[in-house]
Amino acid sequence: MAEEKQINNPLHGKTLEFILKQLVWHYGWPELGALIKIACFNNDPSLKSSLTFLRKTEWARKKVEKLYLNTFH
Numbered sequence: 001m002a003e004e005k006q007i008n009n010p011l012h013g014k015t016l017e018f019i020l021k022q023l024v025w026h027y028g029w030p031e032l033g034a035l036i037k038i039a040c041f042n043n044d045p046s047l048k049s050s051l052t053f054l055r056k057t058e059w060a061r062k063k064v065e066k067l068y069l070n071t072f073h
Helices: 002-007 016-027 029-035 047-056 058-072
Strands: none
Touching: 016 029, 016 047, 016 058, 047 058
């Protein structure tokens, strides 16, 4: 049953790292920081620090996932 739910999930199989790399490639850090106002995107941004923050902070991760879906789907 859980397997069926995942078929319709456009994020299924995509890691947070993949999603963030795609957004950084598409927007760049400055625009990404303007779209999602979190410090790790605006103050000396790096993939590592951003992933650490997003993995611990559900509300921020949800914003990143939503932006990814709105951008690429």
